[in-house]
Amino acid sequence: MDLTGRVAIVTGASSGIGAATAKLFAAHGALLTIVGRNEARLLAVAEACERAKGHKPVCAMLDLTLENSCEEVVRKTVETYSKLDMLVNCAGKAMLTSLFDMSMTVFDELVALNMRVPYKLTQHCVPHLKRTKGHIVNVVPAPMRSRPGFLPYAMIRDAMDRFTKAAVLELAPEGVRINAVRPGITRTNLLSNLNVDDDMMDDAYDTLSKVLPNSVILEPEEIAKTILFTVSDMCPNLNGSNIVIDGAASVY
Numbered sequence: 086m087d088l089t090g091r092v093a094i095v096t097g098a099s100s101g102i103g104a105a106t107a108k109l110f111a112a113h114g115a116l117l118t119i120v121g122r123n124e125a126r127l128l129a130v131a132e133a134c135e136r137a138k139g140h141k142p143v144c145a146m147l148d149l150t151l152e153n154s155c156e157e158v159v160r161k162t163v164e165t166y167s168k169l170d171m172l173v174n175c176a177g178k179a180m181l182t183s184l185f186d187m188s189m190t191v192f193d194e195l196v197a198l199n200m201r202v203p204y205k206l207t208q209h210c211v212p213h214l215k216r217t218k219g220h221i222v223n224v225v226p227a228p229m230r231s232r233p234g235f236l237p238y239a240m241i242r243d244a245m246d247r248f249t250k251a252a253v254l255e256l257a258p259e260g261v262r263i264n265a266v267r268p269g270i271t272r273t274n275l276l277s278n279l280n281v282d283d284d285m286m287d288d289a290y291d292t293l294s295k296v297l298p299n300s301v302i303l304e305p306e307e308i309a310k311t312i313l314f315t316v317s318d319m320c321p322n323l324n325g326s327n328i329v330i331d332g333a334a335s336v337y
């Protein structure tokens with residue numbers, strides 16, 4: 086799959102699925118803006134991308150939930166490359182809360198990052214994507230059974246599914262495609278936000294894998310390949326779809 090000269094914004098690119106996607110896109114010739122807050126990690130990904138084909142990515146080191154961040158990412162990208170072909174909405178986090186916690190802090194934080202940011206970034210990218218007949222990929226958790234503590238995370242996941250399906254009605258007439266890639270449990274830094282210590286991470290994944298049909302925790306590189314396939318020209322009518330890649334974890 087050849088992405089030579091195609092311009093992509095990848096959010097969440099300092100870690101996990103976004104980092105793997107940025108590196109894979111770079112290896113296939115894409116020109117990138119990579120977004121994250123952790124400087125050391127983002128720069129390490131930028132170096133890996135540059136090593137692939139010699140193209141230094143634009144590094145947008147910012148908190149996407151802050152006012153004007155989304156605009157800034159799109160502005161920097163178009164200023165640098167004069168166009169935009171792809172947006173990969175991958176920044177996100179998981180946090181625990183429940184109906185019995187009367188504070189709205191976690192709920193609001195999850196909505197701000199996992200739902201408002203992709204919506205807003207999409208808004209700002211669409212004028213440019215219309216020109217290139219471009220593509221948006223939302224990384225949305227697979228439709229696995231929800232668990233107590235993950236109520237807002239599950240609500241947002243389902244809202245993002247609806248976002249993908251409803252947005253396609255507005256974007257398809259403009260020639261812009263939008264799809265969701267929906268991973269199951271994937272080995273990334275996501276669990277750190279759930280207060281799993283680094284030295285307990287392997288045990289945590291081991292426990293999680295036991296409830297999965299094929300007992301496999303996915304690696305971010307496999308999700309990145311699915312995202313690459315989605316934006317490729319192999320299936321030009323792949324649009325408004327949910328591509329679930331979860332080792333059958335959501336089959337219940």
Ligand SMILES: NC(=O)c1ccc[n+]([C@@H]2O[C@H](COP(=O)([O-])OP(=O)(O)OC[C@H]3O[C@@H](n4cnc5c(N)ncnc54)[C@H](OP(=O)(O)O)[C@@H]3O)[C@@H](O)[C@H]2O)c1
Pocket residue numbers: 096097098099100101102103120121122123124126147148149150175176177178179198199224225226227267268269270271272273274275276
């Ligand atoms: N891992 C899984 O099992 C799994 C399964 C299904 C779906 N997903 C989804 O996949 C996406 C990527 O998650 P991951 O598993 O790759 O997790 P991860 O390794 O923790 O990566 C999360 C990324 O989001 C970025 N991010 C977080 N808050 C941000 C903010 N306020 N502003 C800008 N960037 C921010 C992080 O950047 P910094 O660290 O630099 O802030 C990091 O690059 C998420 O939407 C997640 O819900 C994950």
